Amino acid sequence: MNARFRQFLSTLAETFWVVPAALVIAGICLAIGLLHIDRSGTLPQALTRSAWIYNGGGAGARTLLGVIASSTIGVAGTVFSITIAALSLAAGQMGPRLLQNFTRDRGVQLTLGAFLGTFSYALMVVRSVRTDEEGVFTPHLALTVGIVLAFACVGTLVYFVAHMASRINVDTVVNLVSEDVRVAVRSLRTEEQQGDVPPASFWTGMSEVPDNRRGYLNHLDQSALADWAAQHGTVIRLLVRQGDYVFPGAPIALTTGSIPEVAAAIRNATALGETRGSAGNAGHAVRQLVEVAVRALSPGINDPHTAMSVLDRLGAALCDIAGHHLPNGVSTRNDAVVLVVPNTGYHGMVNMMFHMIRQNAAGSTAVLIRLLDVLTAAILCESVADRRAILAHHVELVWADAQRNLGNKTDLDDVFARYLIFQRAVQDGALGMINASSGNQRG
Structure with missing residues (x-):
């Protein structure tokens, strides 16, 4: 279509x-x-x-x-x-x-x-x-x-x-947007791993394809564009992903050879809009949910409970992804790469979920504790080593922000207790988390 x-x-x-x-x-x-x-x-x-x-x-x-x-x-x-x-x-x-x-x-x-x-x-x-x-x-x-x-x-x-x-009611809105996140995430995950993304040297000497349009890339017919590239014996590497802004005159893609019709093929396979976002776009749904949390943490509203509710939904989305592959944007025909589209991936998705919330909640002990709890639950669901390392990196960022911004020793101790629970969960799973929680209560 x-x-x-x-x-x-x-x-x-x-x-x-x-x-x-x-x-x-x-x-x-x-x-x-x-x-x-x-x-x-x-x-x-x-x-x-x-x-x-x-x-x-x-x-x-x-x-x-x-x-x-x-x-x-x-x-x-x-x-x-x-x-x-x-x-x-x-x-x-x-x-x-x-x-x-x-x-x-x-x-x-x-x-x-x-x-x-x-x-x-x-x-x-x-x-x-x-x-x-x-x-x-x-x-x-x-x-x-x-x-x-x-x-x-x-x-x-x-x-x-x-x-x-x-x-x-803000809780109803959070539930509605989180449902969009859940549906979009489940539509992304796959059971089979896609082909590897070609290295940067693969694109050396390729021709740039400029685009005079402007607006946000909201829809991409990836299958049709891959079929076109295979029929014309070329490889296309898009430079923008869904949700990115296309600047007039800037290159929108790289391609092998010099096929005049490639620009028209890309225009037919893409649709731009004045606003970012489209139905089924996981990145757009996540950004909406994060915006609710960031606004809730603003001094004018100061509603940390809403931010914690958003964190719970984001953690559930990560658990939905656990055990599944995410598309890397590589399309092949006859075992040959014909199209590469930049995708957010797991690392980008986690950054999108937690960076802005953590930065705006740097002085909120309750939100930082809930963020650590969510990351702990996510790592218990996840078995892929690379993904677990990404989650651990975000935990270190939370702990660093807590040390820098929390002046109350009791608050800092509470955050550190959750930090230790995460470390035990990484080492020994749910049993280690329980033992760490029991040790904190005795202390």
């Missing part, structure tokens, strides 16, 4: 107006269909005389539809105002990049669409009502359905209030 088409589908799925517009069209089509049934006279007499069907006249019908239309459009404005207030609160406390998690919320979209669709339905029905002077026509079935829609809107409003009250 073309990268631009995938970006279009992703953008369409996250656009706020699509669902409300669809419900407005559905309301109009429903009104036209029910009015056709009312005009056809095919409704049985027993049904039209039933107490469940509207039996009033034209004047009453117009009044009822007018009330439904005016009330639904008024409440729709209130829903929109509440949504804007929630967006402002989210932008201030959790970061503006998390706004898309609210705008793509189907609950908000369906609520607004329900009121706008009912409003459109009432307008379409009221224009067909005729009194005695105009030639009597009262759409009984359409009026009855309009009343049902009005009651449905009442239930939707109750749902919306409860839904928004939960969505602006």
Whole structure:
């Protein structure tokens, strides 16, 4: 699938107006269909005389539809105002990049669409009502359905209030973003190891491929680009990864030979956007989660519990990766390398998760302790020596920051106790961690 088409589908799925517009069209089509049934006279007499069907006249019908239309459009404005207030609160406390998690919320979209669709339905029905002077026509079935829609809107409003009250809760936002991280990480991991990345000397003498576009690389059709490279007997080495900014005129790739069509092939396989991030991008989801923690640690908010909650989710993501390979960006065809895309990898992922949080939590004893606990849990899940060395390096960074920034000896001793627990966990696993914890309690 073309990268631009995938970006279009992703953008369409996250656009706020699509669902409300669809419900407005559905309301109009429903009104036209029910009015056709009312005009056809095919409704049985027993049904039209039933107490469940509207039996009033034209004047009453117009009044009822007018009330439904005016009330639904008024409440729709209130829903929109509440949504804007929630967006402002989210932008201030959790970061503006998390706004898309609210705008793509189907609950908000369906609520607004329900009121706008009912409003459109009432307008379409009221224009067909005729009194005695105009030639009597009262759409009984359409009026009855309009009343049902009005009651449905009442239930939707109750749902919306409860839904928004939960969505602006920071724990709910953390859970939603961490679910994005979990899904993205699980989509990355593989059971089989890919081919080795060619050494730097392999790219000597290759031609640069400039790109005059600008924006963030959000989508890449890696398979299609690898197929193209194999068909044309060339090797392509992209210089940017998903989420990186493409600067106009700067090289976007290296390639063997001088094939004029390579620039067009790269443009067709990539899609740029004005903002960073795309669905399924693990790096983007991790950055969103880290931003929540960094903002929580700012002096204006000072909410270390949120930062610790984020750390727990990041540790769970590392445990999801344990025992699995991550793609290294190498694509082969017939056992020959045809495309290399720079990937974040395990080292880059761990740096992305913990560097900014550790730097902003340097003076917070509680957060540093939780960070050490998370790294301890992660290393108990991980068996690969290189990855365990990366986790151990971050533990040393935490301990160094604690020594430099914590002036209270008791706080420093608490951090050191967790540091020793990590060391015992590295040596003896969970049993060593338990023994270290017992020794600290006796001390």
